[in-house]
Amino acid sequence: xxxxxxxxxxxxxAIVDIETNGGGPTGDNITEVAAILHNGVHEVxxxxxxxxxxxxxPAGITRLTGIDNSMVQDAREFSGWAEHLHExxxxxxxxxxxxxxxxxxxxxxxxxxxxxxxxxxxCTVRMSRKWIKGPQRYSLGALCAxxxxxxxxxxxxxxxxxxxxxxxxxxxARVHIVDYNEEEGQAAVAKIEAxxxxxxxxxxxxxxEE
Numbered sequence: 001x002x003x004x005x006x007x008x009x010x011x012x013x014a015i016v017d018i019e020t021n022g023g024g025p026t027g028d029n030i031t032e033v034a035a036i037l038h039n040g041v042h043e044v045x046x047x048x049x050x051x052x053x054x055x056x057x058p059a060g061i062t063r064l065t066g067i068d069n070s071m072v073q074d075a076r077e078f079s080g081w082a083e084h085l086h087e088x089x090x091x092x093x094x095x096x097x098x099x100x101x102x103x104x105x106x107x108x109x110x111x112x113x114x115x116x117x118x119x120x121x122x123c124t125v126r127m128s129r130k131w132i133k134g135p136q137r138y139s140l141g142a143l144c145a146x147x148x149x150x151x152x153x154x155x156x157x158x159x160x161x162x163x164x165x166x167x168x169x170x171x172x173a174r175v176h177i178v179d180y181n182e183e184e185g186q187a188a189v190a191k192i193e194a195x196x197x198x199x200x201x202x203x204x205x206x207x208x209e210e
Contacts, residue, residue: 017096029054033157097140
């Protein structure tokens with residue numbers, strides 16, 4: 001079961017996916033954000049918005065995501081949504097498939113808007129590589145095929161976030177998820193794995209997930 005070993009109640013997880021125009025990690029390059037609040041078993045709430053990037057979306061990116069310039073021309077820039085999204089994410093554990101990509105873009109966007117954001121985080125790629133044996137690859141598409149998860153809109157933020165949420169719940173049914181920033185959590189990981197169990201943890205410093 002999904003549980004926090006250092007708290008009596010399970011934390012909320014924010015399962016996030018973003019799409020960009022292909023540029024570097026800044027809020028100015030984001031074209032769509034989807035964030036699903038999840039209690040480890042099911043979805044609690046979701047936030048989805050198209051975002052107008054500072055530069056046009058290249059044709060190659062449109063072919064991949066289906067998001068074109070006409071779809072975002074009347075949307076707000078990231079700065080116009082930053083406060084609302086920051087409040088929505090709150091102190092939930094940030095979860096993404098390749099967490100550093102999504103988090104770096106959002107952190108840069110929040111910083112430009114004058115907001116600090118440094119959540120505890122968990123990467124479903126790393127979680128999958130450690131504990132899910134069988135898939136030849138660990139892309140979101142490959143893992144969805146392995147778990148028989150249907151992605152209604154691959155390469156759209158809302159579709160990928162929904163699929164990642166289903167993947168997270170499927171993997172979480174097999175793995176204890178622990179807060180590694182707490183001393184009790186570190187001991188719990190060692191205890192679970194010593195007993196032959198599976199433990200995965202979230203932490204403020206993503207390097208500790210290696």
